[in-house]
Amino acid sequence: MTLELQASGSLQGRWYRWGLDNGLTLLVVDNPAVDIVAARLFLRPGMLGEAPHQWGLNHLVAATLTKGTHQRSAQAIALAVESLGASLGTEAAPDYFVLGLKAVAGDFAELFALASELWRCPSFPAAEVALEQQLTLQGLRLQQEQPFTLAYDQLRRALYPDHPYSVSTLGTQESVMSLTAEDLQAYHQRYFCPAHTVVSICGRVEPQRVRDWVERCLGDWQVPCTNWKLPVLPTPSPPPAPLGLARPTHQSLVMLGYRGPAVTSADYPAMKLLSTYLGNGLSSRLFVELREKQGLAYDVSAFYPTRWQSAPFGVYLGTAATNTRLALGKLAAEMQRLLAAPLPEAELLTARSKLLGQYAMGKQTNAQIAQLLGWYEVLGLGADYDLEFPRLIQQMTPEHLWRAAQHYLRQPWVSLVGPEPALAEIT
Amino acid sequence: MSQLLCPTSPIHTTTLSSGLQVVYQYVPAPVVAIDFWVRAGAAAEPECYNGLAHALEHMVFRGSQDFPAGAFDHLIEKHGGMTNAATSQDYAHYYILTALEYWREGLTALADILLRPSLGAEAWEQERAVIAEELGQAQDHPDWVGQQVLWRHCYGAHPYGRPILGTADSLARITPEVLREFHRQYYHPGNMTVVVVGAIPWESLEAVLEQVCPTVAGAGTVPPLVCPLPRVTPWRSQLHLPQAEQGRLWWVWPVAGVGEVTTGWGLDLVATLLSGGRLARLTQRLREELGWVQDIDCHYHQQVAGGLWQITAWLSNAEGLAAVEAVLHQEVTLLQEELVPREELRRAQRQLCHAYTFGTETPQQMARLYGYYHQMGWLEQSLGYRERLRQFRPEEVQRLAQMYLSPQQVVRLWLTPEESA
Known part of the structure; x- marks a missing residue:
């Protein structure tokens, strides 16, 4: 085992990074402020490893990973977690799979040993898989109640045809129905291996001791790694007419979407700044222009998630059905404005300090810190990216943002959800 | 000042000369949380102006003379800070989260917009449209709709039975004068508590609070609303x-x-x-x-x-x-x-x-x-x-x-x- 590096006073404690002999990566942050330890076990590549007929596989693995191992039943696992008053949960994300846990410091070792057992040898009992499959199908229906989700679904299907980014992590009705317990076992055998695993721990711990414990729980885990390839990104063009979905709602959801760059792109920091500028907080451009000055919306915002491959960039608002056309025009005009000329320097400065300030505030809890560092590591950026990101943001000029806007934000995909008459007026 | 023992560091409570109650805890964190609680929730509003407490919460963010529209949000957010508010049946609370070095300006600005909001007619016209959108969005949420029906049944004619957001009709009746009167009645230091958690020395905090929350002449405490709860039948x-x-x-x-x-x-x-x-x-x-x-x-x-x-x-x-x-x-x-x-x-x-x-x-x-x-x-x-x-x-x-x-x-x-x- 080698200690690769020890760096950084930027996080509340210092963080340590070790590579275990079996290829597993371990990050540890000693933060003694509270009597809590949070850990995250990450696995790459999440949904990016799913074929279209298996979309939702990671989610179903997440839902059933805690439902049995070769040594314990679902009941026994729940009893172990709940008796400690701890939390343990799993989640499928577009670019990774994660198991998160949180305990008071004294219970951490016991809980982590349990998590390691789940990670290494889940049994995916057929009855539990069938149950969670049914509940996932209901979950998919429940998602359809949210106008935002409907508009976002419609948008990503158009932005990423046949690519995993085109669907919710839950999958689709068709793909989820076709999954079986055998698919889950095969997926676990193929992807769960030390070389694809990153363990990130933050809290009141002694780094050397916690490393020894992780070594004891996961150090003898020897599973060969299968290689995988990133899925091919399609290159669709925006359709001439808006995408519309009629629903009997009070409001219309108006969304403009674009194909933005991946986290590894040189344009990533510029696009993060543009997204912050447009939609982050009460002082953001869209909030001030469309909500405060025009009263067109209560909820108006922007999104640009951090992604391994090309990420969706979007702006949206919810507005009274009768305002649909007006709101669409105003939203499009705001996006046009970004193409017309570089932002004034002062506006960039505000967006920059807002983004950096919020970035720092996003590292308040042990769980947040463990999540962020592990995520960077699993994306292949390395936990060092926590220092790199603010530097990159600092370097951006109005010209950088302008060029990025010119490149990525020329032609929007328009996605609308709302009452039939409001949509008919536009489509 | 009284001191409550807490496993971490003591929590202090005190009342300043203005009547403002303060709850304070020193915590060695890089951020400071400041949270003002006003005993003026939806239950305090007259029935015909249902939605008034929540409307005032929105209007506070429209600013004051010293911090006109947008200035407060900009001040807080430009350093990565965060601000928001919420209105319940019993109270409204307004909070900021800010990096330690900016707590003074954040607290000063928040106190100013809370105690001296402009409540202008034009701003109210705009904000009423925003609240109408908030109402529309809520009505598209089945959980919200069901909850309103339940509250109506469980509380009957008691103020808790009314929607916090108000209705289209009741919002139409609210004018800047109505907002001002409600503000005058409830938004004075004697009817508020401020909670401060962060690495601020008490002496500095007290000095700033004395300055930004002065005594308001003629303001008394508002008697709590007494309205019997209905007998609820299955x-x-x-x-x-x-x-x-x-x-x-x-x-x-x-x-x-x-x-x-x-x-x-x-x-x-x-x-x-x-x-x-x-x-x-x-x-x-x-x-x-x-x-x-x-x-x-x-x-x-x-x-x-x-x-x-x-x-x-x-x-x-x-x-x-x-x-x-x-x-x-x-x-x-x-x-x-x-x-x-x-x-x-x-x-x-x-x-x-x-x-x-x-x-x-x-x-x-x-x-x-x-x-x-x-x-x-x-x-x-x-x-x-x-x-x-x-x-x-x-x-x-x-x-x-x-x-x-x-x-x-x-x-x-x-x-x-x-x-x-």
Whole structure:
């Protein structure tokens, strides 16, 4: 085992990074402020490893990973977690799979040993898989109640045809129905291996001791790694007419979407700044222009998630059905404005300090810190990216943002959800 | 200044000469949380101006003379800080989270827009449109719609029965003068508490507070509103909502006259026994064993005049409804008839104690908790939460279930997407 590096006073404690002999990566942050330890076990590549007929596989693995191992039943696992008053949960994300846990410091070792057992040898009992499959199908229906989700679904299907980014992590009705317990076992055998695993721990711990414990729980885990390839990104063009979905709602959801760059792109920091500028907080451009000055919306915002491959960039608002056309025009005009000329320097400065300030505030809890560092590591950026990101943001000029806007934000995909008459007026 | 002992650092409470109450805790964190609580929730508003308390909360963010429209938001957010507010039936609270070095300017600005908002006519016209959108968005949410129906039934003519957001009609009646009058009555230091958690020395904090929250001449405390809660009769009702994709079943019990905070904690414990985790009784049976519900949640909502204890179940098929209700009936009855095994109770106690630890990790979480308990008058007791929670015995839990959760008294609502379910 080698200690690769020890760096950084930027996080509340210092963080340590070790590579275990079996290829597993371990990050540890000693933060003694509270009597809590949070850990995250990450696995790459999440949904990016799913074929279209298996979309939702990671989610179903997440839902059933805690439902049995070769040594314990679902009941026994729940009893172990709940008796400690701890939390343990799993989640499928577009670019990774994660198991998160949180305990008071004294219970951490016991809980982590349990998590390691789940990670290494889940049994995916057929009855539990069938149950969670049914509940996932209901979950998919429940998602359809949210106008935002409907508009976002419609948008990503158009932005990423046949690519995993085109669907919710839950999958689709068709793909989820076709999954079986055998698919889950095969997926676990193929992807769960030390070389694809990153363990990130933050809290009141002694780094050397916690490393020894992780070594004891996961150090003898020897599973060969299968290689995988990133899925091919399609290159669709925006359709001439808006995408519309009629629903009997009070409001219309108006969304403009674009194909933005991946986290590894040189344009990533510029696009993060543009997204912050447009939609982050009460002082953001869209909030001030469309909500405060025009009263067109209560909820108006922007999104640009951090992604391994090309990420969706979007702006949206919810507005009274009768305002649909007006709101669409105003939203499009705001996006046009970004193409017309570089932002004034002062506006960039505000967006920059807002983004950096919020970035720092996003590292308040042990769980947040463990999540962020592990995520960077699993994306292949390395936990060092926590220092790199603010530097990159600092370097951006109005010209950088302008060029990025010119490149990525020329032609929007328009996605609308709302009452039939409001949509008919536009489509 | 009195000092409350807390396992970490002491919590200080004091009242300044202006009448402003202060709850303060020194925590060595890089961020500071400041949270103003105003005893002016929706329950304080006159019926014809339903939605007024929430409207004023929106209008405060429209700024003051010194911090005109947008200036406050910009000031807080330009350094990565965060600000927001919320209005409930009992209170409105306004909070900022800011890096340590900017706490002075943040506090000064927040106090100014709170105490001296402009409340101009043009801004109100714009903000009324925003609130109309907020209302439209809420109406598209099945959970919100169902909750409003339940509150209306459980509280009747009591102010709690009205929607916090107001209605299109009541919002149309609100004018800048109405906003100003409500502000004059309630938004003065004597009717407020500020909670500050962060690495600020008390002397500096006190000096700034004395300066930015001066005494307001002629302002007295507002007598609390006395309005009797209605006698709620058992009720069964059904609501058809075309935009819903899934059904919801609510079982609700009004909980009147909880004079002691420990009763509320006991009711939380009952909720945890039924739905806190996979082994909890209702979750285990209805979700894990039978697969009849997509999710189930039990929850006690405490309010000054009277709370609600409720079960919400999300289930897709209407045919299974009767069977689900039969299980609810059995499990609630069982709690009344048989003592909870000690081991099961200990598990629920440990879960809640740790949830408290996990829920007080950041200054913002702490400020919110202290503020909530302070306005309920239970701050001191709340510091003994974990200790008291561990003392609950099976007999107490049984007595609470018998007293408050009688299946014969339940208020029941079934919300369904289907026309003729």
